[in-house]
Amino acid sequence: xxxxxxxxxxxxxxxxxxxxxxxxxxxxxxxxxxxxxxxxxxxxxxxxxxxxxxxxxxxxxxxxxxxxxxxxxxxxxxxxxxxxxxxxxxxxxxxxxxxxxxxxxxxxxxxxxxxxxxxxxxxxxxxxxxxxxxxxxxxxxxxxxxxxxxxxxxxxxxxxxxxxxxxxxxxxxxxxxxxxxxxxxxxxxxxxxxxxxxxxxxxxxxxxxxxxxxxxxxxxx
Numbered sequence: 001x002x003x004x005x006x007x008x009x010x011x012x013x014x015x016x017x018x019x020x021x022x023x024x025x026x027x028x029x030x031x032x033x034x035x036x037x038x039x040x041x042x043x044x045x046x047x048x049x050x051x052x053x054x055x056x057x058x059x060x061x062x063x064x065x066x067x068x069x070x071x072x073x074x075x076x077x078x079x080x081x082x083x084x085x086x087x088x089x090x091x092x093x094x095x096x097x098x099x100x101x102x103x104x105x106x107x108x109x110x111x112x113x114x115x116x117x118x119x120x121x122x123x124x125x126x127x128x129x130x131x132x133x134x135x136x137x138x139x140x141x142x143x144x145x146x147x148x149x150x151x152x153x154x155x156x157x158x159x160x161x162x163x164x165x166x167x168x169x170x171x172x173x174x175x176x177x178x179x180x181x182x183x184x185x186x187x188x189x190x191x192x193x194x195x196x197x198x199x200x201x202x203x204x205x206x207x208x209x210x211x212x213x214x215x216x217x218x219x220x221x
Contacts, residue, residue: 020052021066028114036063038053061131063115063122064123064135074109078149079146079149083153087152095154098150098154099212104208119174147159150162150166157219165214
């Protein structure tokens, strides 16, 4: 392990924060959230655990910041895809196009979806109210931008219904991702009896169908 040297400037402190976040992202490409420990994160980033805790109050604090970064990145890509939808199409065709685009976008972002599925049960525990307030405010802003992009693609959905759609989509993605990535014992059971599979169509197809139903329903309520 390298000898710790205190970061003296704001730039140095931010660089160290980013190094910790990048290391956490690298670890998540190798292991599930449940196996990512603060001890191993500290070892890989080259700092004592107490020094990592100078920048983040806990393992969950690291993961919350990583989740926020991934959410911003995901939104930029998703907005681009939604803006490519031809608003001159009949509304039901646009619903199908938007649902397909979003399902594909979420299915391509495993790390973001895994953190989303862990948000309420894991990431929001072992953190202070101050951290939660900061994270929730940023999350609400990201969700608002997402709702705005949905409204632009399907203007027949006013902003209150677009915001409802955005919230519901996040809940659906978190739940579907968990069922599409079960633990080994569940995968073994499915291999023994495929009829037991709770989500046989997989994440993308199941999500696309549910988003089409969600948007269609919101258009008539």
